[in-house]
Amino acid sequence: QVQLVESGPGLVKPSQTLSLTCAVSGDSITSDSYYWMWIRQPPGRGLEWMGAIKSSGDTDYNPFFKPRTTISRDTSKNHFTLQLRSVTPEDTAVYYCVRDRRMIITSKTLGSWGPGTQVTVSS
Secondary structure, eight states, X not given: OOEXXXXXXXXXXXXXXXXXXXXXXXXXXXXXXXXXXXXXXXXXXXXXXXXXXXXXXXXXXXXXXXXXXXXXXXXXXXXXXXXXXXXXXXXOEEEEEEEESSSOOOOTTSSEEOOOEEEEXXX
């Protein structure tokens, strides 16, 4: 059974770059036809799909986040990463990494989810 675990700093200062890693076990991030994505949930708000990297290595992004987001992967370590640049307090959220055969999902009832990691943007 696949397991995903997010890691990264819990506190980031405004204007800095947030970097998160999703460690994957029980499956390879190059497994055919899966999307590996990042989704976040700001406090009091719904899930926000940020982007995904396909098993092929191709990426797709939510246009809202695309200008300041990069999703990449390290196949030797079987993990993928999120970089979000120029963060503001509005980027405070719980960030999740997710695996699914659909590129975009907006419900926790779909896909395989990591436990999530809280990120706070504050000076």
